[in-house]
């Protein structure tokens with residue numbers, strides 16, 4: 001029976017461990033924290049699942065497949081509320097997304113701004129149209145990561161809570177133990193770049209999530225859809241499970257140390273968020289803040305994932321770079337990774353350890369300002 005060690009119990013690592021264990025591998029899942037820890041990028045209550053990715057078909061297909069796999073895992077994890085995109089141009093990213101969705105047969109509708117009834121309060125006079133993905137929705141993120149980890153353990157995986165570092169083709173644990181397996185997957189989120197310096201170009205940034213007290217009527221999700229304003233760099237959803245109305249910025253926050261404590265939130269972003277709410281959802285202007293949290297993005301320069309074999313250690317694979325949009329893909333990404341580990345498909349060059357040109361097309365919104373492409377120099381961490 002083949003064996004694997006997966007380091008990192010965020011959504012990527014848990015999905016991979018679960019899929020490998022389901023396929024009969026002997027799996028050891030290692031993490032410095034528990035699988036639903038707030039310090040991991042996968043921490044927190046909700047994540048959007050959308051299939052729109054501009055013209056990037058791979059991600060559209062992956063999100064659609066992941067939707068099926070999430071529903072198979074536990075039907076209650078995905079909230080079927082739809083995702084609405086606020087398109088500022090007729091021929092922009094949303095129109096490109098719509099073409100791909102229609103070609104794939106994934107449900108999509110163009111809605112008129114006039115009389116738009118899906119939000120209790122809405123102002124869209126700056127928009128060309130609203131694109132609705134009715135089959136998209138919101139994942140209950142904490143429960144989803146726990147469910148994956150739980151099923152991996154039920155399927156026979158072993159969880160080791162420890163900090164690890166690469167030691168050629170082995171995993172060195174902080175207590176001095178060395179673990180070996182046929183395949184080792186490092187799925188270490190914001191820490192991946194530091195574990196493999198010179199190979200993986202990643203930046204950890206502080207991101208903030210704001211939840212506002214839900215007005216007495218009309219803002220529950222569902223039926224209120226999740227939404228994203230690609231060119232405005234904001235996204236959110238209504239009140240899900242009584243947590244409050246979520247409005248978050250996808251613009252990059254300041255760079256942070258993955259090993260440091262998560263820094264406190266900024267009052268400046270709250271004001272910018274309130275300005276956006278007053279503009280887009282006038283009835284929410286002045287709504288009191290219910291809860292605020294900070295968390296980490298792990299950004300590659302081009303917002304594309306990293307899924308690559310180590311150039312000098314052939315049983316070692318590096319997986320990460322979720323770049324603020326990875327969560328939804330977890331189980332589908334795991335299917336792809338396991339096929340790679342089995343040698344059943346070829347690695348996608350777009351996910352390779354290659355110089356990357358800055359770009360943000362894959363994210364829901366925001367801007368990545370990395371002017372240079374740094375050539376990676378192979379180095380065994």
Ligand SMILES: Cc1cc2nc3c(=O)[nH]c(=O)nc-3n(C[C@H](O)[C@H](O)[C@H](O)COP(=O)(O)OP(=O)(O)OC[C@H]3O[C@@H](n4cnc5c(N)ncnc54)[C@H](O)[C@@H]3O)c2cc1C
Nearest residue numbers: 008010011012032041042048164189191322325326327328
């Ligand atoms: C605020 C916010 C909103 C987001 N919104 C969305 C969204 O709406 N939709 C969406 O699809 N995605 C979204 N994302 C992105 C998504 O959550 C991430 O891309 C995804 O969770 C990354 O998962 P991961 O498993 O790669 O990393 P992580 O969840 O960070 O997991 C990595 C794990 O590796 C462990 N680890 C690291 N180094 C070591 C070590 N040396 N030894 C042992 N363990 C180690 C860590 O402890 C951690 O548990 C959002 C992210 C944030 C922060």
